[in-house]
Amino acid sequence: MTTIFxxxxxxxxxxxWNKFLNAGKFYNADQLILGGDMTGKAVVPFIxxxxxxxxxxxxxxxxxxxxxxxxxxxxxxxxxxGYYPYLTNPDEIAExxxxxxxxxxxxxxxxxxxxxxxxxxxxxxxxxxxxxxxCCPGNDDMDEVDEIIRESKSVVLAxxxxxVLNSGHEMxxxxxxxxxPWNTHREEDEDQLQARYEAMTSRLKDPGNAIFNIHVxxxxxxxxxxxxxxxxxxPKMAGQAMKAVGSTALRESIEKVQPLLGLHGHIHEGRGVxxxxxxxxxxxxxxxxxxxxxxxxxxxxKHKVEDYVLTSG
Numbered sequence: 001m002t003t004i005f006x007x008x009x010x011x012x013x014x015x016x017w018n019k020f021l022n023a024g025k026f027y028n029a030d031q032l033i034l035g036g037d038m039t040g041k042a043v044v045p046f047i048x049x050x051x052x053x054x055x056x057x058x059x060x061x062x063x064x065x066x067x068x069x070x071x072x073x074x075x076x077x078x079x080x081x082g083y084y085p086y087l088t089n090p091d092e093i094a095e096x097x098x099x100x101x102x103x104x105x106x107x108x109x110x111x112x113x114x115x116x117x118x119x120x121x122x123x124x125x126x127x128x129x130x131x132x133x134x135c136c137p138g139n140d141d142m143d144e145v146d147e148i149i150r151e152s153k154s155v156v157l158a159x160x161x162x163x164v165l166n167s168g169h170e171m172x173x174x175x176x177x178x179x180x181p182w183n184t185h186r187e188e189d190e191d192q193l194q195a196r197y198e199a200m201t202s203r204l205k206d207p208g209n210a211i212f213n214i215h216v217x218x219x220x221x222x223x224x225x226x227x228x229x230x231x232x233x234x235p236k237m238a239g240q241a242m243k244a245v246g247s248t249a250l251r252e253s254i255e256k257v258q259p260l261l262g263l264h265g266h267i268h269e270g271r272g273v274x275x276x277x278x279x280x281x282x283x284x285x286x287x288x289x290x291x292x293x294x295x296x297x298x299x300x301x302k303h304k305v306e307d308y309v310l311t312s313g
Contacts, residue, residue: 001306002167005029007295008215008265009286011140012040012082012111017118019293019313021125021133027297027311031165032131035265036138036175036186036215037286038118038145039111040082043103046071048089058083080291084110108142115145119152126154134158134165138175138215138266139184158213160196162203165211169260169300172200173213177266178247181233194249201257208278209303210259217264218251220244221274223283226267254279261298261305271310280305287312 005023010016024032046054046065054065056074065071075085086106088096096103122133136159137145149157156163158173165171174196176186188196197214204210217223224246227235235241245267254262254276262281264270271285271294284296293313299306 001299001301002031002165002169003027003029004031004033004211004263004298004300005295005311006033006035006213006263006282006298007284007293008035008263009037009138009268009288010034010082010293011037011286011288012079012084012114013288013291014076014079014114015291016082016288016293018121018125020295021122023293023295024126024129024131029297030167032133033171033213033263034133034135035213035263036136037140037265038115038135038137039141040084040114041140043084043086043107043110044078045093046075046085046087047093048087054087056085079114081289084114086110108144111142112144112148115148119148119155122152122154132156134163134171134173134213136160136173136175136213136215137186139177139180139186141175142185160200162200167300168302169209169211170204170206171211171213172197172204174200175215177216178245178249180245181229190247190249193247194252197249197253201253204257207257207259210257210261212250212254212257212259212262212279214247214250214262214264216250216266217246217270217283218254218262218274218276218281219246219248221246221251221276221281223264223270223272223274223281224267225270227269251276254281260300260303263296263298273308273310280308282308282310284310 227239228241228243268286295311298308
């Protein structure tokens with residue numbers, strides 16, 4: 001029997017990354033698997049006001065920093081939410097307002113800097129444990145993330161591969177999603193996703209004992225319910241109108257292959273479990289902005305899910 005700890009959609013949160021790396025020991029897990037969307041969503045400018053003073057707007061609240069301790073504390077708070085603090089000055093802010101392309105460059109720079117730091121933290125925390133992290137960056141993650149992960153000794157880039165875990169279970173993995181309203185980095189049409197999945201499932205030697213680590217959840221699985229949006233991308237009925245937004249190609253693949261386990265994310269509010277035929281599908285959800293790591297512990301036997309539990313901590 002093997003015990004897997006799975007989490008996903010940590011979106012740049014330092015707290016969640018460290019909790020994830022500690023989860024193997026804490027939950028007596030044999031294997032750590034991370035779903036997609038590793039990077040954060042925003043840069044937060046720390047605007048220099050002279051001396052040791054900075055002004056920061058975080059979640060529509062203005063903070064006036066006057067000491068080094070206050071600066072360190074607020075930077076830590078920003079990072080805990082998955083955002084990237086960026087020290088700047090009024091002149092640069094004025095230039096950035098005229099050149100949005102430079103803003104994108106700064107975001108990429110800061111996001112990749114944190115991914116590199118995370119790989120170094122993983123090296124230290126997992127050294128001597130024999131544990132590796134298997135991950136596949138998600139639709140919100142830029143292509144450059146892959147190159148950083150490839151250089152890591154403790155974090156394995158599993159995208160597009162059939163990986164054989166120490167337990168003998170085969171795992172396919174992909175962070176690509178079906179189309180979203182946000183036009184993110186890794187999304188494509190359902191026929192392209194179908195070809196992507198078939199390229200991996202055709203290589204499985206024991207499909208019924210396999211794991212699907214696929215970022216997007218299957219369509220109409222109750223793991224893919226998200227607020228329906230209007231033409232202005234605003235939630236209808238104050239977010240009470242829900243809509244299935246998962247992948248039809250993935251659902252068809254699961255129905256056809258009937259793997260042992262599906263590990264999914266993407267829809268943060270889709271926390272739960274679902275059965276598609278013989279396959280147990282899990283979405284642990286995400287509360288990264290609160291610094292809470294949502295996860296799932298799954299104990300697997302041969303051709304059998306022994307038990308599972310959703311975790312929060």
